[in-house]
Amino acid sequence: HIYNWDQWAQKTVPVPMVTGHEFVGTVADFGAAVTEYKIGQRVSGEGHIVCGHCRNCRAGRGHLCRNTLGVGVNRPGAFGE
Numbered sequence: 001h002i003y004n005w006d007q008w009a010q011k012t013v014p015v016p017m018v019t020g021h022e023f024v025g026t027v028a029d030f031g032a033a034v035t036e037y038k039i040g041q042r043v044s045g046e047g048h049i050v051c052g053h054c055r056n057c058r059a060g061r062g063h064l065c066r067n068t069l070g071v072g073v074n075r076p077g078a079f080g081e
Helices: 007-012
Strands: 024-026 042-044
16 A cells, blocks of 8 residues: 555555564564563564553454554654665
8 A cells, every 4th residue: 555655545654754564673682571582583573553551452452452553654664774
């Protein structure tokens, strides 16, 4: 949608804004309480930011959150030079 700048994209994506909703990286550092990751490990990011407070989020159904923001769609994303 965004690439073709169709009607959906035009009404949804604020411009100017950096897009990019699918992204990966490498762990460079983390805090003392982190136990599931290792330096140098490849990781991907979650492209949806949910509110954590609505009925669906509280029931463990964040994928149904009505307040979801899409990284790179409704807020700045991960594309870069």
